[in-house]
Amino acid sequence: MRRSQHDRSSSTRSALTTAARALFAARGYHAVPADEIVRAAGVTRGALYHHYADKQALFRDVVVEIETEFTAEIDAVLGDAPDLATGMVGALGAFLDICARPEIRQVVLTDAPAVLGWNEWRAIEAEHGLGTLVDMLTRAVDEGLIAPQPVDVLARLVLSALIEAALVIASAEDPASTRAEAEHALGLWFAGILAPPPEA
Amino acid sequence: MRRSQHDRSSSTRSALTTAARALFAARGYHAVPADEIVRAAGVTRGALYHHYADKQALFRDVVVEIETEFTAEIDAVLGDAPDLATGMVGALGAFLDICARPEIRQVVLTDAPAVLGWNEWRAIEAEHGLGTLVDMLTRAVDEGLIAPQPVDVLARLVLSALIEAALVIASAEDPASTRAEAEHALGLWFAGILAPPPEA
DNA sequence: TTACATACATACATCATGTATGTATCGTGG
DNA sequence: CCACGATACATACATGATGTATGTATGTAA
Numbered sequence: 001m002r003r004s005q006h007d008r009s010s011s012t013r014s015a016l017t018t019a020a021r022a023l024f025a026a027r028g029y030h031a032v033p034a035d036e037i038v039r040a041a042g043v044t045r046g047a048l049y050h051h052y053a054d055k056q057a058l059f060r061d062v063v064v065e066i067e068t069e070f071t072a073e074i075d076a077v078l079g080d081a082p083d084l085a086t087g088m089v090g091a092l093g094a095f096l097d098i099c100a101r102p103e104i105r106q107v108v109l110t111d112a113p114a115v116l117g118w119n120e121w122r123a124i125e126a127e128h129g130l131g132t133l134v135d136m137l138t139r140a141v142d143e144g145l146i147a148p149q150p151v152d153v154l155a156r157l158v159l160s161a162l163i164e165a166a167l168v169i170a171s172a173e174d175p176a177s178t179r180a181e182a183e184h185a186l187g188l189w190f191a192g193i194l195a196p197p198p199e200a
Numbered sequence: 201m202r203r204s205q206h207d208r209s210s211s212t213r214s215a216l217t218t219a220a221r222a223l224f225a226a227r228g229y230h231a232v233p234a235d236e237i238v239r240a241a242g243v244t245r246g247a248l249y250h251h252y253a254d255k256q257a258l259f260r261d262v263v264v265e266i267e268t269e270f271t272a273e274i275d276a277v278l279g280d281a282p283d284l285a286t287g288m289v290g291a292l293g294a295f296l297d298i299c300a301r302p303e304i305r306q307v308v309l310t311d312a313p314a315v316l317g318w319n320e321w322r323a324i325e326a327e328h329g330l331g332t333l334v335d336m337l338t339r340a341v342d343e344g345l346i347a348p349q350p351v352d353v354l355a356r357l358v359l360s361a362l363i364e365a366a367l368v369i370a371s372a373e374d375p376a377s378t379r380a381e382a383e384h385a386l387g388l389w390f391a392g393i394l395a396p397p398p399e400a
Numbered sequence: 401t402t403a404c405a406t407a408c409a410t411a412c413a414t415c416a417t418g419t420a421t422g423t424a425t426c427g428t429g430g
Numbered sequence: 431c432c433a434c435g436a437t438a439c440a441t442a443c444a445t446g447a448t449g450t451a452t453g454t455a456t457g458t459a460a
Contacts, residue, residue, distance in 0.1 A: 004427090005436090012438080019449060030230070035415095044441080045417090045418090045440085046440045046441070047438075049417095050438060051438090052436085054418070092256035099329075103319070109318075110318050113310050114311050114315070115314070117310075118367065118371075154363055154379060154381070157364055157365055158361075158385075159359055160363070161357045161360055162321050163360070164357055164359075164361075165353075179354060185354040188390075188393050189389040191362055192388035192392035196289070198265075207407085208406090208456085212408085235446095244448090245409085245410095245448090246409045246410070247407075247408055249450080250406085250431075254449070255448075255449090294433085
């Protein structure tokens with residue numbers, strides 16, 4: 001069976017990212033030697049360093065892959081909703097669920113900022129998780145759902161609170177009540193965003 | 201000059217933490233070999249591995265040291281204020297200023313979660329930065345400044361938003377306006393916390 | 401002062417990364 | 431279709447970092 005160069009490349013690349021993804025998620029970036037990744041992928045280190053400049057580059061690919069799937073899930077929830085308001089509620093729930101996955105916690109939220117550097121990580125986030133949030137808030141402003149205001153910074157703050165909420169819930173001994181508490185606290189924020197108090 | 205064992209120990213330990221602190225802050229945990237730390241501290245790797253189980257343990261000490269100073273600064277601001285309300289406003293400003301320091305950004309906010317693991321890092325935070333925030337909110341509830349509510353989860357979410365605000369401001373091309381925007385967004389939240397809307 | 405514990409230095413074993421080099425497979429112009 | 435260049439990968443190696451084992455000096459207490 002004769003395979004094209006492109007097929008060979010893309011199949012080994014995906015073998016590498018899939019193997020790396022599972023290992024990184026389970027044990028964290030630095031605890032996983034490249035040797036173990038390539039063995040799991042059925043290739044050698046030569047293949048890895050042919051396709052990627054270094055281990056970081058492979059890690060970045062894994063992060064982007066995960067982020068892409070992440071936002072696709074959120075977008076699906078938003079798309080299925082009858083209107084924006086209920087879509088946003090559904091998206092919040094989906095977000096909290098997705099962030100609870102070890103893959104997200106370890107790879108995206110814990111390792112990524114330290115391994116890639118905060119700026120690099122921020123750039124990736126900007127066009128994935130953060131991007132969809134900004135879009136959502138922009139639509140909300142356009143539809144008059146929330147008061148007109150710049151949403152870039154707001155989106156970052158909301159996102160970090162959402163992430164923290166997911167992490168807190170994931171490591172709580174009573175996830176259900178913790179989740180309720182978190183949703184209450186976030187609700188207070190959104191209430192403020194929806195109906196800003198008259199100027200003091 | 202004859203020095204006691206205890207003196208010898210504590211002086212080399214502090215030499216190690218001070219050297220490590222500066223190097224970690226400047227280049228990040230993994231970019232700094234232990235060799236460089238001990239050279240800067242004027243000792244050898246033997247001393248390091250005598251006092252610390254591994255490089256991580258030294259790093260943990262550095263993190264705790266920084267966190268302790270951090271919360272001391274915040275507490276000072278709170279203590280100097282005439283009342284809690286103005287103290288909280290001052291503390292917010294101080295918090296944003298302190299988080300802008302590279303030492304905090306690199307060591308505490310970027311490296312610590314990945315190097316120590318999220319749970320370990322969370323435990324440290326709990327009795328330092330987060331601890332003072334919880335105390336503050338508890339006092340605010342006691343004094344009737346904010347509505348009665350569980351503050352543990354709320355504090356975590358607020359803290360993460362505050363940290364994110366500091367990081368966003370630090371890497372913004374126009375820090376002043378970004379800071380204003382962040383303070384506005386946070387203000388909406390606090391407004392919601394102060395005056396929860398009537399139940400829907 | 402003798403015997404032990406603590407503080408540190410030196411030397412070494414292990415292991416991970418990245419690079420250099422060699423080989424097989426693929427694509428392509430003649 | 432074949433010869434040549436390029437791409438995909440494997441193997442071998444050089445480097446550097448961590449942690450441990452061992453040796454030595456200094457403090458401490460009987």
